[in-house]
Amino acid sequence: MTQLTVHTRATPAGPVIELSGELDNDSAPDVRTLLPRLTLLAGQQLVIDLTGITFCDSSGITVLIAARNHALAAQASIALAAIPGRVSRMLHIVGLDQVFPTHPTAQAAEAAWTPPTPTSE
Amino acid sequence: MMRKATDGGGSENRDDHAAFSALLEDSAEDLYERAPCGYLSTLLDGTIAKINTTLLNWLGRQRGDLVGRKTFSDLLTVGGRLYHETHFAPLLRMQGEVSGIALELKTADGSRLPVLVTSTVKTGSDGQPLLIRTTVFDARDRRAYETELLRARQEAEREREELKRLNATLQRTLLPPALVNVPGLDVAAHYHIASTDKVGGDFYDLFPLASGTWGLFLGDVCGKGAAAAAVTSLARYTLRAAAVYDPDPVAVLSNLNTVLNHEYNGHDPRFCTVVFGLLIPDTERGGFRITLASGGHPPALLMRADGSADYLPTPGGQLIGALPDAHIATTTVRLDLGDTLLLHTDGLTEAHTAQITDGDRYGDDALLDFAQALAPTTASDAVAAVRDLLDTFGTGVDDDTAVLAISVPRPTSEGQP
Numbered sequence: 001m002t003q004l005t006v007h008t009r010a011t012p013a014g015p016v017i018e019l020s021g022e023l024d025n026d027s028a029p030d031v032r033t034l035l036p037r038l039t040l041l042a043g044q045q046l047v048i049d050l051t052g053i054t055f056c057d058s059s060g061i062t063v064l065i066a067a068r069n070h071a072l073a074a075q076a077s078i079a080l081a082a083i084p085g086r087v088s089r090m091l092h093i094v095g096l097d098q099v100f101p102t103h104p105t106a107q108a109a110e111a112a113w114t115p116p117t118p119t120s121e
Numbered sequence: 122m123m124r125k126a127t128d129g130g131g132s133e134n135r136d137d138h139a140a141f142s143a144l145l146e147d148s149a150e151d152l153y154e155r156a157p158c159g160y161l162s163t164l165l166d167g168t169i170a171k172i173n174t175t176l177l178n179w180l181g182r183q184r185g186d187l188v189g190r191k192t193f194s195d196l197l198t199v200g201g202r203l204y205h206e207t208h209f210a211p212l213l214r215m216q217g218e219v220s221g222i223a224l225e226l227k228t229a230d231g232s233r234l235p236v237l238v239t240s241t242v243k244t245g246s247d248g249q250p251l252l253i254r255t256t257v258f259d260a261r262d263r264r265a266y267e268t269e270l271l272r273a274r275q276e277a278e279r280e281r282e283e284l285k286r287l288n289a290t291l292q293r294t295l296l297p298p299a300l301v302n303v304p305g306l307d308v309a310a311h312y313h314i315a316s317t318d319k320v321g322g323d324f325y326d327l328f329p330l331a332s333g334t335w336g337l338f339l340g341d342v343c344g345k346g347a348a349a350a351a352v353t354s355l356a357r358y359t360l361r362a363a364a365v366y367d368p369d370p371v372a373v374l375s376n377l378n379t380v381l382n383h384e385y386n387g388h389d390p391r392f393c394t395v396v397f398g399l400l401i402p403d404t405e406r407g408g409f410r411i412t413l414a415s416g417g418h419p420p421a422l423l424m425r426a427d428g429s430a431d432y433l434p435t436p437g438g439q440l441i442g443a444l445p446d447a448h449i450a451t452t453t454v455r456l457d458l459g460d461t462l463l464l465h466t467d468g469l470t471e472a473h474t475a476q477i478t479d480g481d482r483y484g485d486d487a488l489l490d491f492a493q494a495l496a497p498t499t500a501s502d503a504v505a506a507v508r509d510l511l512d513t514f515g516t517g518v519d520d521d522t523a524v525l526a527i528s529v530p531r532p533t534s535e536g537q538p
Contacts, residue, residue, distance in 0.1 A: 025345055032388050057471075057520070058343035058394075065390045065443045094394055094417035095439030095448060 002054055006031055013113035014044030014076060016106050017067070020052020023060035031063045035070045042075035043116030049106040051082040060087075061094060068099070079113075081106040159236070159257030165250055167192035167210075176257055181229035193255065198225045198233060209240075213253065217242045223260060235264040285317045295353050297326050303335055305402060306409065307530050309504035313511050313522040315468065321521025322349040322393070323466045324357050328364075333402055336364040336373075339464040339525045340395030340418065340441075352391045355384065356441075360397065370397045370414030374441060374449045378416065381442030392442035394418040396435075396464055400456075400527075408457040408529045414449050416441035419467050422488070424496035424503065426459025426531070432489065433462075461498050461528035468522030469507065472514040483514070500526035 004027035007018040015038045019031065040046055048067055053060075064080070071078040079101045083091070091097045103109035153160060159176030163169050169187050177184060180196065187196075194202050201224040213219045220239040228234055240255040292314065300308045310325055322342030330336050338360050342352045356377060363376035374397055385391035394417040401410045413421060413433060417440030420432040438450035456462055465488075472483045495506055503526045511518055 035388060058341070058392075061440075062343055062390050062392070062443075065392065066388050069386060069390060070388065093419060095437060095450075096417075096443075098437070098439070098448075099444065 003027070004030060005052075006034060008034070008038065010039065011047075011110055013110045014046055015040055016047040016049055016081075016110075018049040018051070018106070020054075022055040023053055023063060024055060024057045025059040028059040028063050032066050035067060038070075040071065040074045040076050044074075044076045045109070045113045046071045046076055046078045047081055047103075047106050047109045048078070049081045050084060050087060051106075053084050053087060056084075056087045056090065061090065061096065064096070064100065077101070077113075079103055079109045081109045158259075159255075161193060161255040161257060163193050163253045163255065165252065167194055167253075169193065170252060179228065179234055179257075179259065180226060193253075196226050198227055201225050209238075213240050213242060217244075217250075223264075226257070235260040237263070288317060288320050289314075291320050291350055295320075295324050295350065295357060297328075300327050301329065303327070303400075303527075305407070305529065306335075306400075307500040307528045308526070309500040310523070310525045311504050311508050313468065313508075313518060315518050315521050316345070319345040320347065320350040320353075321345055321468075322353050323468070323521045323523035324353050325464070325523050325525045326357060326361065327525070327527075328361060330364060330368050330399070334368060335400040336361075336368060336397070337400065337464075337525065337527070338395055338397045339466065339523055340393045340416075341466040341468075341523070342393040343391065345521075348391070352381070352385070352393065352442075355380065356393050356395070360395070364397070364399075368399050370399050370412050370451060371449045373397050374414050374416045375447075378441045378444075378447045378449075382445055382447075385442060390443050392440045394440050396421060398462075398464075403455070406457075408455060408460070410453065411456055411462065412451055412453045414438070414451045416447060416449055419465065419470065419485070422463040422465070422492045423454060423456075424461040424463065424492050424498055426457060426497045428493075428496045430489065430492035430496040432485070456527070456529050458529050459497050459531045461496070461500055461503050461526055463492065463503050463507075463524060463526045465507070465524045466520075466522055468518055468520035469511070469524065471520060472511070472522075473517035473519065474514060498528070499530065500528040503528070 002021040004019065004021040004023055009016050046067060048064065068078045081103045082105055083102055103112060154174040156173060156175055159179060160173040161169065161176060162171040168189065169191055172184065172187055194205050197205055209219055209222055218241045222238045224236055224238050226234040226236055237258040237260045238255060240253050242250045243252050243254055245251045296312055300310055308327060312323065314321060322344060325339040327335065327337040340356060342349045342356060359377050359380045360373060363373045374395065381391065396413055396415050396418045398411050398413045403410055413435065415435035415438035417438050420434045422430060423433050424430040433452050433454060435450035435452050437448055439447040441447055470483050470485055470488055473481055474483050495503060504524055507524045511522060
């Protein structure tokens, strides 16, 4: 059993949540309660970096959905980075691969972000 | 006074200390007699040679009745005496010391006094044992504490049993008590409970719809416990009601999606993956036409009469309840004589196996191999085989697993050569 570790950092493109360990029924609430405390501006992009995830079950999927709900409510976008093979298969089965933009790394996700164009006067 | 002693010189300091101690403990005899523990000296055969006042008071006895007349063993309860003879005394002889043994003393008024006993053997200058010195500590508080611990533990165990019973009851209300009898169809199901502590979120049902058609579903709610059970219950009843209203499988799952999505959104989303099937009997050719709609659920397995087996993929179907407009994918197949359709939840494919395979989970490929080896089969044989398979995983199944199978029986042998 590896505990879940959660690390967040801010980038100009928006916050990045780095998760590693097991994302399951026990650890999912840790991430969900963190979401409202994130600074996420309209037009920014919330990135969830899954590099270190060793296990993810259906409760883990709820975390991704909660994060998406949070981003949409803030008029921001969401992207997943470095999805492990097993999580990728799971996202495919539940049809969420069509919902989340994905990137090989958090850096790539950041680079893909385009700042919102200022509204013309 | 302390400051003065500290400030003073070496010898003066020691003298002060000695005087101070002597003032308080002026008598070694009094220290022995009225110590806060019992003292007892016995000869090697156990005969009491010396006993202090504290212990006499605890026992409610006179010195003259005990010294030279009774043995240490005589002071013990029957059980204690037995323990003393078989364990305590032999250990003492071997090691020269025994400490912290819990025994019970009999007092003059017949009550029992729990004590902790420590004994050492005093030897003479020639190394030969002379007598046994014993200290006796009052253990009434400790015994009360242990009794309380035991009671609390028994209470906790009772509550755990009660919780298990409640969970089992709740689980049963989420599943049909028995599957209905469908003319021309064999039906079997199995629910494997992975944990008795938490209600799982798998569900299934099979029920009649209008004009001879049948509805069936099997699904898996994310999470475990009471909150998941509430979603399971809502999903099950919504599916049945929606199917009566409009049996089109896409419409049924869309309705469920709307209900769950309105009920649960925001930071604690709840969803399920589910397969809903509409069975229409083919009155001319026999068998059934089945339309399966999938909301992000692992694909069903079709095991044909000819011995082939394959998944029935429904690509693009999305889980139910998480997105306002989930896409629901469908597939339609014929279930002919001798064909078997198996629906399962991912507790089966996510089970840990003894063999080291890809990520040590059983997996979709292994399940397909299993189905290919099994085909042709029947609903009851397929479910029995899955049960056996789950048994071989043992505790490797860490999520609940539901399986539901239907098959069209071949005609009985009458009329055939």
